[in-house]
Amino acid sequence: MRRKLWLVMGVVALAALSVSCVSNASQDALKPQGPYAQEINNLFTSVFWIAAAIFFLVEGVLVLFVVKYRHRMGRTEIPPQIHGNTRLEIAWTILPALILAGVAVPTVATIWDLAGKPTGDVMHVTVIGHQFWWEYRYTDPDMKTASGNPITTANVMVIPENKTVYLSIEAEPKDIPVGETVIHSFWIPELAGTQDAVPGRTNHIYMQADHPGTYWGQCKELCGLSHANMRTKVVAETATDFATWVAAQQAPAARSGDLLAQRGAEVFAGGQCILCHTIDGLQTAAGNPVAGIGGPNLTHFASRDCFAGCTFRTNPDELRKWLADPPARKPGAAMPNYHLSEDQINALVAYLLSLN
Amino acid sequence: MASVSVPAEGARPRGLLRRPTATTGVWSWITTVDHKRIGLLYGATALLFFLIGGTEALFIRLQLAEPNGQVLSADTYNQFFTMHGLTMIFFVVMPLSAAFFNYLIPLMIGARDVAFPRLNAFSYWAFLAGGLFLYSSFFLGGAPNNGWFSYQPLAETSAGNGANFYAAGLIITGLASTVSAVNLAVTIINMRAPGMTLFRMPVFIWMGLTVQLLLAFSLPIITVALFEMLFDKRFGTHFFDPKTGGDPVLWQHLFWLFGHPEVYVLILPAMGIVSEVLPVFARKPLFGYQFVVFAGIAIGFIGFGVWVHHMFAVGLGPVANTAFAVSTMIIAVPTGIKIFNWMGTLWRGDLRFTTAMMFAIGFVGLFVIGGLSGVTHAVVPSDFQQTDTYYIVAHFHYVLFAGAIFGLFAGLYYWWPKAFGRRLSEGWGKAHFWLMFVGANLTFGPMHMLGLQGMPRRIYTYPARLGLGFWNLVATIGAFTIALSVLVFLANVIVTSRKAAQHEADPWDGRTLEWTTSSPPPPYNFEEIPAVHSLDDHWHRKYAEGKGGTLVPVPAGGADHHAEAQSGGHGIHLPGPSYYPIVASIGLPIIGYGVVYPKLWWLAIAGAVVLLVGLYGWALEPSAE
Amino acid sequence: MAQAVHEAHGADHETSTGLPNVKLGMWLFLASECLLFGALISTYVLYRGSIGEGVHPIDVFDIAYTSISSFVLLASSLTMVLALSAIQRGDQVRLRLWLMTTAMLGMVFVGGQVYEFTSFIREGMTIKTNVTSGAFYTLTGFHGAHVTVGILMLLSLVVLSGLGRLGQERSQVVELVGLYWHFVDIVWIVIFTVVYLIPAGTAR
Structure with a gap:
């Protein structure tokens, strides 16, 4: 009887599973949106049902025994003293081993399948984990900007639909002075599994989206105070939209006619921002290009709808709060509080939002 | 027996201090070398840490109860989940298991104490x-x-200094555990009563031996890693510093080479307890005793060969991932054997649902969930999604909470009357069980869903858009249900302690040697060291097995053992209490502070002197006064 | 280890295996120590070929010098055996002599190591120089610390014997210290081979 609760809980768990499949959780490993995530999910699903069958079998027998062999009032006789049964032992050694062997075969096949080298028409992106944001470099030769560098973005990775993307995952290079070089882990559950970004190593993973859409992900390996705020998203677009995006990214930063934005550009180029941030096409007063290292590339900042590890939406209000005190908004953020004046912040916000 | 030292009558004591003589009061506890008292100290300390670690868990769950929680800052949250893990592993499950091992190993193998009683006291004080x-x-x-x-x-x-405290603190507790492991392993191998052959040992003792060997061979590995970490921080070496050629993955290898055997260190004691409790309350021998024993040994052995399954996403390549996927699946086979044999024990039994039995059956039922989810981690591609998510948190809490903690509570209810002469109240006990059973499933069940839906581990906050709020709230409610169940347990302890002691030697109609002596046992455990003739010797003294396994009670002879104890154990010499174990152990944290604070380096020397004084005083201490 | 000294005398009673508790305990402890040195040696092997900056161990090794100090340590195993045989015969004078000799040989080894370390540091290889140097000092330093603990135990035995508290019936104490001492020697053979001899043949 007391085991009835068990069954109820099992049913609840199953119900929960089905509910979750229709919920709108936006980084859901159970809702694969591309062939690689699908391959993993197929494997998981089949193993899950095998496990579920074993679960119900074992728990069912357990409940049965508990009910059937419970002590009855007044019983004094001692039950038969059964010490074991070798045939049963052999059976329940070999049977699970066979089931596991059955699980191992597709497991190993999938391991090797996912670890293969890329062939055919594949896009290459290098993913770099920083404390606490993801940087994306489009390393294919046709993805260079006007200045000859790879298209470099932060927090938002744009990819074409139905095209395999081969990711090279790395941790922040050791010579970058901003933030510590630590382990991160890159995860876009709806498109692919996880790979760690380990200092000194390059890991690879395949990713592909079947449809245009937004696929969220986030850092999985504890990397410091704002590990929870190291989020990211992949935006898949149609081939034509993607081509438009590439062309826009290859262009240097926009020059706004807005006076406030122009003032913001001066604040930016004349302040500490240029130590870490890069803006293609902007120059310092001395005429040097703005090409800092260690911080997100802001050339097309406003084309990305989130910033600071995709923790905040790109809008004037969030930007203002951020610039006023970054570490207060995101614990452990490498960008310090520069104690900017209200005017400086307004100008910077206007400038940054003009960088589309 | 080493423990039964023979004092030279009238010999002049030549130690630094006279041997302490108190047998009651605080000093008697500080200087005790009695394995039973040390076991109780381990148990009480572990339960205290259980409350602390549990409180940390409640704060974690409050923070995560809804999106964008504001209860804890990011830094405090990280400290709490780190300390929650460290506390529950090193200061709750390990010492609570050590409590059972200390208290029961000598009683169950028919010895008067452990092999090295003062070393045992040192282990406890160093752990504390x-x-x-x-x-x-x-x-x-x-x-x-x-x-x-x-x-x-x-x-x-x-x-900050947190990481230094981590390294130095774990080196100290690691030392305590290594020493204790050697001590208990020698006790089991060497101090069995006449006739207690290896395959007449209770399964709990077998699991104890396996655990001690796992500890002895895995702790040195983490010790090296911790020293290397400490040297990196203190002396500027570069073991794990990628900037200068160090390899951070080396840490992971060393850590998990220890860390995975450690998982079995945490679960095997509970498996041993369950293997004792089920037969007693099913009134049947354990089904397939030898298979359960071999399965336990196999788990311990294979446990050293699966560590990379914690590192599938590190990028070690398909060869390593394949090999460790297969080895991890293999370890599921002996685990399954154990579960099936426990169920075989229930089969055709006469099941009495005492609280201990309910916790033991709860263990079997819930451990199955942890075992099955474990297999899904061995499926490497599937683990690529699940690793570092709440799915993993769910998995290991089913193993370590619904598994280890349930097993340990089964042990507490089962052996409480042996240690204190009183049964814990069954009414309170059942309330405790049901609350904890429901609470555990409410807390850890939803975490499977959370992980699959995209909730990574170790995050102090999550946005509302992920749709994780509902299951997180459920988990938080579950955590408070568990907290309530623990309060019920504490109430049970208090209520029970106010009742008159029953001093039943054998309240459950038990099967093993500890039930032959009085409750609580005398300091010398047994009036006469029992001679063992079979597995479950105590049971066979009470019942003779007829044809086809039917039992008839033996009319007289075996059951009235506590009558023997009346003579008071004259002529049995036990090792005297000693100041030195605690003195030596106090040196360790002093050294620790000296290492953590470079400006206080002289503390390290002072601590070493204290340690040496303790050890020399110990070595030169006269055997008794 | 020192704690074993006392409990030793009670252990001659029958045990399940026939082995005294202290001896079994010592064997288990040494088995555990194997893993400690195993992890340290593994770390060194992993980092041996590292091409970090600065002076590397193989740049400064003086194989001849270290061979001699290794020989000294090996010789101390022989004197340890002689000490044990002395106490078993009840010869307290020779016991003290051989214990003292063993301790002296150990001190020569540790002194040689200290000299070696200081000369390496003079040549520019400190514990901070690179991963290899750090691994080298940590591994050999751990071993040196073990030898030092052994020397302390040997000297303690000399004092005990002098006080007349190390009679023939407590020969097991000497045997235990001997087990430890031989273990430390054997570990050194492995370290010497892996650290000094093997990389000497391979170009960095």
Whole structure:
């Protein structure tokens, strides 16, 4: 009887599973949106049902025994003293081993399948984990900007639909002075599994989206105070939209006619921002290009709808709060509080939002 | 027996101090070398840490109860989940298991004490010193905040002294555990009563032996890793520093080479307890005793060969991932054998649902869930999604809470009357069980869903858009249900302690040697060391097995053992209490502070002197006064 | 280890295996120590070929010098055996002599190591120089610390014997210290081979 609760809980768990499949959780490993995530999910699903069958079998027998062999009032006789049964032992050694062997075969096949080298028409992106944001470099030769560098973005990775993307995952290079070089882990559950970004190593993973859409992900390996705020998203677009995006990214930063934005550009180029941030096409007063290292590339900042590890939406209000005190908004953020004046912040916000 | 030392009558004591003589009061506990008292000290300390670690868990669950929680800051949250993990592993499950091992190993194998009684006291005090040392970091600038696994280079580069406290604290408790492991292993191998052959040992003792060997061979590995980490921080070496050629993955290998055997260190004692409790309340022998024993040994052995399954996403390549996927699946086979044999024990039994039995059956039922989810981690591609998510948190809490903690509570209810002469109240006990059973499933069940839906581990906050709020709230309600169940347990302890002691020697109609002696047992355990003739010797003294396994009670002879104890054990010489174990162990945290604070380097020397004084006093101590 | 000294005398009673508790305990402890040195040696092997900056161990090794100090340590195993045989015969004078000799040989080894370390540091290889140097000092330093603990135990035995508290019936104490001492020697053979001899043949 007391085991009835068990069954109820099992049913609840199953119900929960089905509910979750229709919920709108936006980084859901159970809702694969591309062939690689699908391959993993197929494997998981089949193993899950095998496990579920074993679960119900074992728990069912357990409940049965508990009910059937419970002590009855007044019983004094001692039950038969059964010490074991070798045939049963052999059976329940070999049977699970066979089931596991059955699980191992597709497991190993999938391991090797996912670890293969890329062939055919594949896009290459290098993913770099920083404390606490993801940087994306489009390393294919046709993805260079006007200045000859790879298209470099932060927090938002744009990819074409139905095209395999081969990711090279790395941790922040050791010579970058901003933030510590630590382990991160890159995860876009709806498109692919996880790979760690380990200092000194390059890991690879395949990713592909079947449809245009937004696929969220986030850092999985504890990397410091704002590990929870190291989020990211992949935006898949149609081939034509993607081509438009590439062309826009290859262009240097926009020059706004807005006076406030122009003032913001001066604040930016004349302040500490240029130590870490890069803006293609902007120059310092001395005429040097703005090409800092260690911080997100802001050339097309406003084309990305989130910033600071995709923790905040790109809008004037969030930007203002951020610039006023970054570490207060995101614990452990490498960008310090520069104690900017209200005017400086307004100008910077206007400038940054003009960088589309 | 080593423990039965023979004092030279009238010999002049030649130690630094006279041997302590108190048999009651605080000093008797501080200087005790009685394995039963040390076991109780381990148990009480572990339960205290259980409350602390549990409180940390409640704060974690409050923070995560809804999106964008504001209960804890990011830094405090990281400290709390790190200390929660460290506390529950090193200061709750391990010492609570040690409590059972200390208290029961000599009683179950028919010995008067462990092989090295003073070393045993040292183990306890050093463990306590390590725990207090680690916890003092909360008041000295912040506790460790990089997770119990303390991955490098994050831990090395993190600000503050937390990581130093982590390394030094774990070295101290590791030393305590290594010493204790050697002590208990020697006790089991060497101090069995006449006739107690290896295959007449209770399964709990077998699991004890396996655990001690696992500890003895895995702790040195983590000790090396901790020293290397400490040297990186203190002396500027580069073991795990990728900037200068160090390899952060080396830390992971060393950590998990220890860390995975450690998982079995945590679960095997509970498996041993369940293997004792089920037969007693099913009134049947354990089904397939030898298979259960071999399965336990196999788990311990294979446990050294599966560590990379914690590192599938590190990028070690398909060869390593394949090999460790297969080895991890293999370890599921002996685990299954155990579960099936426990069920075989229930089959055709006469099941009496005492609280201990309910916890034991609860263990079997819930451990199955942890075992099955474990298999899904061995499926490497599937693990690529699940690793570092709440799915993993769910998995290991089913193993370590619904598994280890349930098993340990089964042991507490089962052996409580042996240690205190009173049964814990069954009414309160059943309330405790049901609340904890429901609470555990409410807390950890939803975490499977959370992980699959995209909730990574170790995050102090999550946005509302992920749709994780509902299951997180359920988990938080579950956590408070568990907290309530623990309060019920404490109430049970208090209520029980106010009742008159029954002093039943054998309240459950038990099967093993500890039930032959009085409750609580005399300091010398047994009036006469029992001669053992079979597995479950005590049972066979009470019942003779007829044809086809039917039993008839033996009319007289075996059951009235406590009558023997009346003579008071004259002529049995037990090792005297001693000051030196605690003196030596106090040196350890002093050295620790000297290592953590470079400006207080002289403390390290002072601590070493204290340690040496303790050890020399110990070595030169006369055997008794 | 020192704690074993006392409990030793009670252990001659029958045990399940026939082995005294202290001896079994010592064997288990040494088995555990194997893993400690195993992990340290593994770390060194992993980092041996590292091409970090600065002076590397193989740049400064003086194989001849270390061979001699290794020989000294090996010789101390022989004198340890002689000490044990002395106490078993009840010869307290020779016991003290051989214990003292063993301790002296150990001190020569540790002194040689200290000299070696200081000369390496003079040549520019400190514990901070690179991963290899750090691994080298940690591994050999751990071993040196073990030898030092052994020397302390040997000297303690000399004092005990002098006080007349190390009679023939307590020969087991000497045997235990001997087990430890031989273990430390054997570990050194492995370290010497892996650290000094093997990389000498391979170009960095």
